[in-house]
Amino acid sequence: MTIQDVARRAGVSTATVSRALALPDQVTDATRQSVMSAIRETGYTPNAAARSLRAKSTKMVLVLLPGIGNSFFTPVLNALEEVFSEGGYGVLIGYTRQNRSRETHYARVIRAGQVDGVLVVTGNVPRDEEFVAVPATVPMSLMFSELPGTAQFSVFDVANRTASATMVRYLIEQGHRRIACIPGAEGSLESDERLAGYQEALSAAGLPIDPDLIWRGASNFDFISGERAAARYFALAEKPTAVFAAADEIALGFMRALKNHGIRIPEDVSVVGFDDTEYAVHYDPALTTMRQPRTEMGRLAARDLLRRMEAKGEAVPTSHVRLPCELVIRESVRPLV
Amino acid sequence: MTIQDVARRAGVSTATVSRALALPDQVTDATRQSVMSAIRETGYTPNAAARSLRAKSTKMVLVLLPGIGNSFFTPVLNALEEVFSEGGYGVLIGYTRQNRSRETHYARVIRAGQVDGVLVVTGNVPRDEEFVAVPATVPMSLMFSELPGTAQFSVFDVANRTASATMVRYLIEQGHRRIACIPGAEGSLESDERLAGYQEALSAAGLPIDPDLIWRGASNFDFISGERAAARYFALAEKPTAVFAAADEIALGFMRALKNHGIRIPEDVSVVGFDDTEYAVHYDPALTTMRQPRTEMGRLAARDLLRRMEAKGEAVPTSHVRLPCELVIRESVRPLV
């Protein structure tokens, strides 16, 4: 069923059918009626490839995720799909898996004109040379990461440093003085920022920064990193009274490892996380953490990209948004005062 | 940069460029060389829309998910993306949200020829009339659900009933006699099957099926359903010694609610789940559950669809696969013998 069939059936030209669909006011009521009924009778749906070829727009967005099976991104993806599909755009999903060849693959997808925009949702922006040229081709945005000195894309991130400082300050207010930190994925921006926030809060309170209490070396923000950090805890002669984990999963892994050795939380040691994933509230003890507004970030980023994709020709200024996080107090911190 | 530019630069026709790319053996080494270097110099990438229009194939797959922010599907989606992109197919993602209008939207995407295949990953197959016609257009498969009497699509599911029976039998072997069941989302196939497995195991052991111990009425396989079931537990005069939850999240929600009231697990009551999501092993106590082979299911389903999409013309028989689950014994069951 092509536009030809509809045109024949309605007794008009293909151009009129096209107009009846795209610019209904440029067509008389009568013809629009007959075109519409012809469409209904034939069950016609415009062919996407033909339309794309002609219109030079595919109405599709590429969403690039790291893809380490991380459920942190589930609500983000949900929000993105919601806003994009509402705006008439399809969501093409790509997992880079920190893998060069997969990045190249998706760079090619973009160059093939398969998408009208790109959203990179990850701490690691593809290093592929081919990606350098992308922003010139189609609008591209970043989520949960930043790239210094690149004004050509919008970025949506949270105030990691401020949030971490707030969290550690809360711990201090609760009377904690010896506070450890598990900063998460070594070398990532989030990790650096959250560690900086931790140090900032300690310094502001006149507390020393003890290298023995900074448990580096994690390759990810996952359970296993928390379990590994537990070994550092046990090795310590003078234990901290509180631990700030840079992600909920790290906190959960850490707590589980401690509990295996009979350590009680928060009676023996307080633990806090970062993210506020779905499981934080259901754990025992329910985890005190910083809520990242994942759904809201997704919506904002999607709407911004939508606007920039629709702006045929004229340049829309890029957005640089840093959302605050929210301290969610639950049960995993014991007041020392 | 179009195929024209490359052709001019290499001093050949566009047809030759096309052949050099698609059928390299039909071209002399010399011409292929010059075409390739022309491609490199120009940075040419074939336009996807033009290719699709001509070839009547988009090299894209639509993956339809329920989209209730459920991280159960994270590894599934991961596996799907891996296999499809390896096979040269892009993954277009769609969340139906049990919403009629969104189903219609995606039915239209399919009819527009935007995808070469469809994978419905959900217990609820779209009811939209427009979907009835889909399997005739492009191959379509089902995951984690079945539709009786439909041989035209492949289906990949787990043996829910058998797995549940195995789980309950395990509980019985551990000496439990009074076993409750939280069957999960009312009216879903998974729920029905898992409940049936529970009843089957009880009957086989000569144990009575007590309606007071079947805590129906959940609208989903989520935490809240577990919390609600806890009320049923507390209301009961004669408590069960073990509870079979039809999903890990239900089990976690249930355990958390019990612990809030000072009930210890497994000392006071044993709890088991179903799924083996990432969090099951990190909970305290680590949850005894049935592992669903989510990644493997994703791979199998993707490969099957790939095969059927590639089979230009000739009919490939559909697959009907039911994978077994694996009992994972951890800490949430107390032996009574």
Place this chain on the structure above:
DNA sequence: ATGAAAGCGCTAACAA
């Protein structure tokens, strides 16, 4: 082995 040419289905000038 290569080229010429038709055409996939649609949209948008331009004409009428």
Place this chain on the structure above:
DNA sequence: TTGTTAGCGCTTTCAT
């Protein structure tokens, strides 16, 4: 307001 027509970029007969 409507129709005619060109052409988006590619693949694929059919000739040569």
